[in-house]
Amino acid sequence: MQLIVNIKDENLARKIIKLLNIFKDEGIEVIKKKETQKGWSDEYVQQHWREIGMNTHSADINDDEYLYEAAWEYYSEKHSD
């Protein structure tokens, strides 16, 4: 079961997700609603790589399950035929 949090304020959304994670053991996965993002051109990414890259939230990766999933995605892409 997924509980989708739709709050634009990033900090507030993170805090609420953290609180709601107490229901994780009941099988509830709390996720933030992803806004529909337009694709960026390679040129745009090349020009704004630092700004884009600095805006991640690795401190929130304390969820092993997420890391394992991400690892699966990352390495299967890397080593796929």
Added chain:
Amino acid sequence: MKLLGSITVKNILIDLNILLDYYENTRRKRYPDSIEAFDYLKYQNFAFVSSSSIDNFEFIKYATLTKEYSNLNRKQKLLIVHNFIKEFLTFFKLAKTPSYIEIDYDDIEDSQIIASAKAIDALVLTRDEKMLSKYPDMTITPKELLQRAQNQDIKIDFANLKKQHFSYYPDIEKSTDTVYAHGRFIMGPEIQELEENLCSFTKAKNAITCSSGTNALLLAMMALNIKPGDEVITTPFTFIATAETIALLGAKPVFVDIDETTYNIDPNKIEEKITPKTKAIISVSLYGQPSDLDEINKYTNNQYINKPIYHIVDGAQSFGATYKGQAEVHHCDIYTTSFFPAKPLGCYGDGGAVLTNNDELAQKMRMLRIHGQNKRYSHKYIGLGARLDTIQAAILNVKLKHYKEDFARRNEVAKIYTKLLQNKENIILPTIKPDRTTPWAQYSIRVKNRDELQTKLKEAGIPTAVHYPKPLHLQECFKYLGYKEGDFPIAEKISREIMSLPMNPDLSENEIMYIAKRI
């Protein structure tokens, strides 16, 4: 020149959590000490990241980009991640995971980082509490690092060879790995490369590497056929090797007193010591400064004893020095030098070289260093086993590339010393004549209260040395020569007063100020 003081005698290996703190806005706000420590360590010779952290950084940054942005494709995410990696690799050096790692299966990543840190004698800069508690003697927090930096906890090393090693670390590692890979440990290709590099640096016609500065002197004298019954004029104020090698060949060392300003042989006192037995003069470029070579060369022509007197320059301390704009090899028959680790151009053990513009002497010395061999198992002369190890040549090839920079830094250090000490009373500072340059193998001052000052400096954590406390004519081994106290009054006086201060290219202005204040 870098002005920062040494904050620790160890290197610093930056853990992954600090890298991630630096490259993420939210973590930057949360962990300001990490950011300050990272900025402090940028471009420092003692700051490293572990090669094992690169892959983990790539993965975590990639994963967080995936989580944050649905609109980035794989190629774009990798571009971003790789730009960050390229950036921090311009700030810090890479430390490899050594093959002797002890893998801890509870945390393989941590054991890789700890193994890397052990290999380069580093403390791991980390916020990871698990690592901090498991390896308390091998870790340091950003806050602790910054505190040490602020406290200016200066630790002074006399020659600081460890810091020099890590300054050249990636190049040295590459060149020595190449030797391990090809396995030609004796007379490998690096030897010829070094000899070509030495010729190119000095513009000498020939350079022959050998196993020490002492053997360089032996090779030079053997090439000149110096034998029992010959006399060789030299200075009594030098390291034992200069005169010891004369005696080893059965010749007689004949001492001449020194000049009171340069501490090198006084050319005005040479003439009275020349006899029909005089075969050579060995001038020593003490502390790096060439002697009065032109004045000495006046005695090497035939007008004195109707046979040549050769001039050898013992440049064990002077590699890179110039006399009237040229390397010393151009002002003598044979120039010898030493690559002892503490020398301005030092290797990681014993090493040396002879340089000459005389092709015949060069050819003879090449044979002499390999048992007088002119072809395999054919021996033209009685020679020596005096080859330089390939591994030392590999190291010297790297260090020689940076030597001009080191030479300039040593001169900068000497300039700061002179500026800070020139108005102090009861100290005589070194004098360099205007027509010559020196690599400042030593910065040696003269003081009347040497023992007292050495003790005071030692208590302040400042190492000093005396080069040399007893002139050679008063050494027991030369008693048979019949010299006595008072024969060379200037050498005797200088040996009572001379004291060398810490000197190396990595000495910072803060450190020099710290030393100068206590003199």
